[in-house]
Amino acid sequence: MKTFFKILVAIIILAALYVLIAMFAFDKKYHFEQSVVINAPKEKVWQNVGSLKAYNVWDPFSKADKDIVITYSGAGDKVGDSYHWKGNDEVGEGEQSITELVPNEKMITKLHFIKPFEGDAVATFVLTPEGSGTKVTWALDNELNTMMKIMKPMMDMNMKKMFDQGLGDLKKVAEK
Template identity: 80%
Template sequence: MKTLLKILGVIILLAVVYAVIAMLVFSKNYHFEKSVVINAPKEKVWQHVGSLKEYNVWDPFSKADKDIVITYSGAGDKVGDSYHWKGNDKVGEGEQSITESVPNDKLVTKLHFIKPFESDAKASFVLAPEGNGTKVTWSIDYELTAIMKIMKPMMDMNMKKVFDQGLGDLKKLCEK
């Protein structure tokens, strides 16, 4: 029994040490990005990236709730256009609005998360020629709280999974 308590004590101590180190070492500025090369011209890829309505066709976050409610403001492809979503616990509630758009090159949006926690982020899509195709780089930037710093490795794994899924779906859609 003493051995079990010692092992449990060591595990708890290691968890506390990791949490303290993570809060002190990890930057509060979080950046994650993934890229994919799509065998299609920039103009075709832009049709699916440059519009919030088209984005929600392949966006893995929206697909996480089949009953998600999305309300658009504007056509979805100009600076100032936005949408509001409300879904289950997986997708929460929030808003996304276009802050910068350079047709066939770049789309930047502001994300305002309402639930499960309030925060803001910036997402962007950058398109660049790559051989006979188009390289799409999807990134997200936001500020981490102390608790989120502790969860950063798990966040990176989750973001990789979600971005891989989304970019994979975008690639399939554009290469049809």
């Protein structure tokens, strides 16, 4: 029984140390990015990336709730166009709007999360030629509050899973 309590105390001390290190050592700026090479010209890939409506066809976050409600403002392919989503607890509620667009090359959007947590982020999609295909780099940048700093390793794992799924689905759609 003494050994069990020693192990339990050690685990609690390690967890407390991790929380302190995360709070003070982890940067509040968060950047995550993933890339995929798609066997298609960038003009074809752009048809699936350069529009919010096309993005929602392969976007893994939207797919997490089959009953998600998405309301568009604009055609979804011009600076200022946006959409509002409202879904289950996993998907939450928020808005995404296009802030910069360079056709066949880059789209930058601002994300405003409403639920379950209030926050803002920037998503970037960059298309570059790679051999006979197109490299798509998808990035997300935001600032982490103290609680989110503690959860950063879990966020990284979740983002990797979602970006892998999304870029994989984009590759399937764009290579048809």
